[in-house]
Amino acid sequence: MLRHLAKGESNRILARQLGIAERTVRAHITSIVRKLGLGSRFEGRPGGVPTLRSPD
Numbered sequence: 001m002l003r004h005l006a007k008g009e010s011n012r013i014l015a016r017q018l019g020i021a022e023r024t025v026r027a028h029i030t031s032i033v034r035k036l037g038l039g040s041r042f043e044g045r046p047g048g049v050p051t052l053r054s055p056d
Helices: 002-007 011-018 022-036
Strands: none
Touching: 002 011, 002 022, 011 022
């Protein structure tokens, strides 16, 4: 699920690929987002949240 989410795939595509209902996908994503403390599913994507780096 996380790999698909990181690719930015829609709930419909995720549901088809995983063989589950779209509603189930939404429930899983909501749970993942909450557990990771993210504000939205888009923050879980690479580049979704800018990171601050200290100068080397």
